Amino acid sequence: MTEFGKRLRATETPIPGLVLWDLTVHGDSRGWFKENWQREKMIAAGLPDFGPVQNNISFNDAVGTTRGIHAEPWDKWVSLATGRVFGVWVDLREGPTFGMVFTAELDPSRAIFVPRGVGNGYQTLDPDTAYTYLVNDHWSPDATYTFLNLADESVAIDWPIPLDRAEISEKDHAHPRLADVEPVPARKILVTGANGQLGRALRAELGDASHIDYVTREDLDLASPEVFTARHWRDYDTIINAAAYTAVDQAETPEGRREAWAANATAVSHLARIALEHRLTLVHVSTDYVFDGTSDRPYHEDDPLSPLGVYGQTKAAADAIVATVPRHYIVRTSWVIGDGRNFVRTMRELADRGVDPAVVDDQVGRLTFTGDLARGIVHLMAERPAPGVYNLTGGGDPMSWADVARAVFVSTGHDPQRVRPVSTEEYFASASAPVAPRPRNSVLDLSKIEATGFAVRAVEDVLREYLAH
Known part of the structure; x- marks a missing residue:
């Protein structure tokens, strides 16, 4: 259930640059309202001025829909409009934190800033979940992505719904294990x-x-x-x-x-x-x-x-x-x-x-x-x-x-x-x-x-x- 009345607050994670955010949600018997992206307030609170240029929404019908793990060549601001997800992030950038994992549950009152090169995946915990994200580059068919298999044994993600009972695309099933992933190079x-x-x-x-x-x-x-x-x-x-x-x-x-x-x-x-x-x-x-x-x-x-x-x-x-x-x-x-x-x-x-x-x-x-x-x-x-x-x-x-x-x-x-x-x-x-x-x-x-x-x-x-x- 979405928590109302939290103050805007950032929480650092073990993955450098990956920051979890509490959002202020105002609600009553009619529903709720939040400022999902407010540049001035969020930059003042420490969010990088990452310059989003595109907004995407992924709608998921069923509980257990599982997507990822994708590292993209841009920064992302991830939040939810409805529902809940179990979120997974794995650092796929070259460097000492390559392979580091962070997990958290997101609902409309929690968002996360995902820097370029950090792999992103999630599993829905409620039906009719709307997963939204702002990115700071336009999608391009020429963009280079890096992928990690959802079932990789070395990162050992404890999925709430076992993957053999989850909804997963064939493409996501085929992603490589961590040992075969070429790290995302530094900018x-x-x-x-x-x-x-x-x-x-x-x-x-x-x-x-x-x-x-x-x-x-x-x-x-x-x-x-x-x-x-x-x-x-x-x-x-x-x-x-x-x-x-x-x-x-x-x-x-x-x-x-x-x-x-x-x-x-x-x-x-x-x-x-x-x-x-x-x-x-x-x-x-x-x-x-x-x-x-x-x-x-x-x-x-x-x-x-x-x-x-x-x-x-x-x-x-x-x-x-x-x-x-x-x-x-x-x-x-x-x-x-x-x-x-x-x-x-x-x-x-x-x-x-x-x-x-x-x-x-x-x-x-x-x-x-x-x-x-x-x-x-x-x-x-x-x-x-x-x-x-x-x-x-x-x-x-x-x-x-x-x-x-x-x-x-x-x-x-x-x-x-x-x-x-x-x-x-x-x-x-x-x-x-x-x-x-x-x-x-x-x-x-x-x-x-x-x-x-x-x-x-x-x-x-x-x-x-x-x-x-």
């Missing part, structure tokens, strides 16, 4: 800009697992409208956007301006739309160039954006776009150093060749090594703190570019006095091509990401490691 991660310095560092950090896709512009043109259908995006959980146009001076030219806006804004708007429509997490890398550098303190994540040049303007536009995605992380960084051509390598080569460089000393910031940047991105993906902007650079005292050059000279056994400090204006005085304006203060406050448990490493220590290898 995928897409890493763009795979051949860039950060992309290579992310590959080193994440590895080459089968659920991680690394793509370049040749593989996937993010600025093309065709990107919306280039993947079955429901198979993905996260996009890490490590692709960007970073030629800050070239961006000040007519051709460079077009390329910068296409790569840094149009492409990002496409990724944001994909993330919105398919409930994905979007991780995007931002830059100190979204600020004008006039602050007399380190920049916080919520400081107003005020970019000086085209590159900074395109990146600021991207930040605003990505912030519209509910599940987003904007990782704002500065002065990135990786395994390709960069400032540190250039200074080392000049030192070894006996060249005494003139280096700017009125721009101040902190280096960020791509290994640490990749490590920070993976940390955010694992910890899942509140969505938003997170500053992520190297730690320690801020340095000018001239200070960095001197540190390189010292670490490689050369006289740091060979580095001649100059102003930005002096350095670019003879330039014949357009020069982008640079922020003079690029120091970012790191307290927010440190509060998530991420250990920021001092620039001086990482620089020595980098040069040693």
Whole structure:
């Protein structure tokens, strides 16, 4: 019998992501009423905002009708309009809980959220039972299902009505035993800009697992409208956007301006739309160039954006776009150093060749090594703190570019006095091509990401490691 008057409440189960819910049902002599799906209240109570797009109803005439066990490629919100069922859920996802079982009785006052890849089955306990479920992807004949036999001995489900007396389809009778079930793979991660310095560092950090896709512009043109259908995006959980146009001076030219806006804004708007429509997490890398550098303190994540040049303007536009995605992380960084051509390598080569460089000393910031940047991105993906902007650079005292050059000279056994400090204006005085304006203060406050448990490493220590290898 349906229980009236319960408060909306969630109960975790041993299967990760499978959550049993008590629903509030109002009843009297005429019958009853409930809010079977109420997005605002249920999300506030902890239900994932899973974005249902289709509602299905399975009507069952007789007691003992038994269906399952089916794992589908979408999330489900299961509830009853009439009757009762004995529900069975088996984790068929790859991982340590593969094969774990949970059972519960459902009536109109109880519902359950079933995540993708968890096998679902039930047996009716009342006649005329209406079993309903919301799903967050449209049914497709091309969808991939995973099945488990209702009578599997290893999960040993204690069905209220023995299966030899139950109503079961021939198709459900023929499903494989657990030992023959291929686990449902994890949702995928897409890493763009795979051949860039950060992309290579992310590959080193994440590895080459089968659920991680690394793509370049040749593989996937993010600025093309065709990107919306280039993947079955429901198979993905996260996009890490490590692709960007970073030629800050070239961006000040007519051709460079077009390329910068296409790569840094149009492409990002496409990724944001994909993330919105398919409930994905979007991780995007931002830059100190979204600020004008006039602050007399380190920049916080919520400081107003005020970019000086085209590159900074395109990146600021991207930040605003990505912030519209509910599940987003904007990782704002500065002065990135990786395994390709960069400032540190250039200074080392000049030192070894006996060249005494003139280096700017009125721009101040902190280096960020791509290994640490990749490590920070993976940390955010694992910890899942509140969505938003997170500053992520190297730690320690801020340095000018001239200070960095001197540190390189010292670490490689050369006289740091060979580095001649100059102003930005002096350095670019003879330039014949357009020069982008640079922020003079690029120091970012790191307290927010440190509060998530991420250990920021001092620039001086990482620089020595980098040069040693």
